[in-house]
Amino acid sequence: MVPEFGQMALIVALVLAGLQTVIPLVGVQARREWLMAYARPLATGQAVFLMASLLALTYAFVVDDFSVAYVAANSNSQLPTPYKVSAVWGAHEGSLLLWVTMLGWWGLAVAWFSRSLPLDMVARVLSIMGMVSVGFILFTVQTSNPFERHLPTAPMDGADLNPLLQDFGLIVHPPTLYMGYVGLSVVFAFALAALMGGRLDAAWARWSRPWTTAAWIFLTMGIALGSWWAYYELGWGGWWFWDPVENASLMPWLVATALMHSLAVTEKRGLFKSWTVLLAIFAFSLSLLGTFLVRSGVLTSVHAFASDPERGVFILALLGICVCGSLLLYAIKAPTVASVGRYEWVSRESFLLMNNLVLLVSAFAILLGTLYPLVIDFMGLGKLSVGAAWFNTMFVPLSVLLALIIGMGSMSRWKSDGLSRLGNELRWAFLAALVLAVAAPFIANGEWNWQVVMGLGVAFWLVAATLVDLWKKSRGRLKRIPTLGMSYMGMIIAHLGVAVSIIGVTMVSNYSLETSVKIAPGESAVLGNYRFEFAEFGHIEGPNFTSDATRFNVWRDEKLMEVLTAEKRRYNVSGQVMTEAAIDVSLLRDVYISMGEPLADGAWGMRLQVKPYMRWVWLGAIFMCIGGGLAVMDKRYRARQTRKVALSNEAVA
């Protein structure tokens, strides 16, 4: 009964979303307040029913209702309960239900936290979000219904969840990432609503900013979690593979980052309006592309498309309507009058424009590298893949450029600034960064390495410039720092996070030690100043798997540092084999071991790695999220709209 209830709830949500699209818009057209006021309750109702639907599916998983086809295909009675819950989004149908439910949540959030907005704006925004909901709930019901029954006979037991997904990282990573993807729909709706109303003003930019930042926080977290999961679960010790799934999440992130910064200019100076709207449209389009092109696997290859053309065509149509519709509205309604306000070549506006350019070029490069093989494949011209090397060559110089711009930009003034002034302020920061960066490779291992100098150089520069800025703004008094405003603090912390990540990436890419060895119990392998001793081999019985396990003693300079146990699990139901790496984590280095295959005489192939500063890669992301969180909490966004925002000299970007 419960699955049928879930299905009904989904259909009710579809109807509510339809009403939410139409009624408020009619209200706006006819200037009827009581009609516009329907937007909020309808959005609330939609969210409630979507939530009920998702809970119904979760219930079906938890009680092992294998009469539901989707449950039978992705769960098993042996599965531990937390994984039964995460199996809900283990495949396409459930992910989609989660996606639309989150869309409902964001709609709910807009309905609740928009008290200070004019009613017609709220009506338009929620109406556009309703349109998106209608499209995707329809897609779920029509082509990917998770509640479909396996009638008349239910299988005795389910097929089990892919072992790769039986893991904490995979419980949290997809929902977080989806929250980010879907959050961009709010910004998209704001942009379109402003276009419709012909009101692209500072107020619109100010309303959009916290929502953009909130979505961006989720995206940042989601991407970091995905990278962390791949690192410990796949057993290669790699943390970024440039595969389509990762690229699909990085593209909207880059564009959303650009959008956060251009919104700052639009709010503070009334410039770049058309550009900002376009970015909002791009960001959401890319997040749709990311969800559906790659996650759902419908369009990843000709083969997948051909075996399920219904879904593919539906998705392409939805994408087409969303993208072309919004671009058409943009073309008709965007302001052609030149933005008011002038700025000189050297000014905060210029730096932010450069930041936008670099971010967009990066996003475009990734788009090119991701779609090119797909397009060639679809055209039937052959199968090819773009190597990670290409992405690295593209991305590294762009990141260096970006870091240089950040250092100067966060320091600069609106409207006009002098290079000489910036030079004076930042001279010492630059010199200090340079000296430290040049010294770094000699401290590390005595060998010159220009990549390290470059990477650490820009990171130190970023830190130094940020600290100089903080020093100047607080006039050298720590007590004054809290008065600088939450947004400003958020910016400082997020920029430091960028530096932390760059340091991590630089160190781990250049100073990782890695070896694959054939090793028998009692033998040792040496890597750098670590000695890995194969202590013993044994078996472990898990709840739904059995594993071969190897225990290693890790010695450093003849001191026992750590005992690590790596496993090779065989899952009972599917018979799939999974490698469980063992990792000793510390702030300055990770020690990573994973098992390969059994060889003759009890020996095993083992992969041993020492990865310096690995944690910094994700630590930087945490900093960025904290920074974003502070910016969202800035009290300016909770201000009544009647209050004039004084153009203070507080720097917000």
Next chain:
Amino acid sequence: MHPQRKKRLTLILFLLVGVSTGVGLMAYSLTQNINLFQTPTQIAAGEVPVGRTIRAGGLVVDGSVVRDTEGLGVTFKVTDGAASVPIYYDGILPDLFREGQGIVALGQLNEKGVLQASEVLAKHDENYMPPEVQEALEKAHQDGKGNLKAAGNDYEY
């Protein structure tokens, strides 16, 4: 407004030149960094130059996996049903690597016609065969070479 106009024009020109140069460079380096997938049939026919990085794949031929006595080196053959190609890899093979599975390897051919692989991929799914391999098999069938004799394995018919 005039100086303002001029400035705007300079900016737009500057952007156009910068962006088009960037895109040009990207497109060029992309063509240099592509790894084309080649079927065992194509490799056997000598269509692949020595030393160029390619991706190749097929089904791992039964009984073809030979390990080095020292270290982790392993040699095996992959087939598309019409021809087979030997692959040498020194490292840890993926969990799903076994005889009869479809795999894809990345590497270069040496003078002896052995693919020196730097990466071997087998997906984490028993049902899954890399789509490239799948198409290679179908193509081999299409060419009417559905027998395995050319693959040099020990099936008896």
Next chain:
Amino acid sequence: MTRWLLFIPLAVTLAMGVLFWIGLGKEDKDALPSPLVGQPFPSFEAKALLSGEAISAASLPAKPMLVNVWATWCPTCKAEHAFLNQLAKQGITIVGINYKDDDAKAREWLKAYGDPYDFNISDPDGKLGLELGVYGAPETFLVDSQGTIRGKHIGDLNTRVWQKLQPQFEAMK
């Protein structure tokens, strides 16, 4: 800025969409069907899974049938199995190929989940699978009464897929 400049993003997107669509259209026509369609069922010498007697291509029944490739290690096959039972109840002839599997396990499976198959060809080393261009399980072939392959479906059979395949199956009678 003039109005027509604002149409550039839309124009570019539309152009890309059209290209993509043309590419897709081309793909649909020549990618499928499988090269085996229209070919006779490949000859084989194997054992029947349950009876253990020797069988060959001549053992195939002289009526339209589904030839279903399955294995106990394949989760999707389990999901599909109930639907096969349903088809068998409707009187549709299904021949199984037990692909790269363990005979004993496969017999257990049929005992536990029901046996929709006329008989099963045991193919433990995947020889017949390779001949058929099988690349995973489950896959299902439509074979007519002369033993000619008329169609192929990759992935599990379910109500939705069967809606598409049924007319084709009926046409073979």
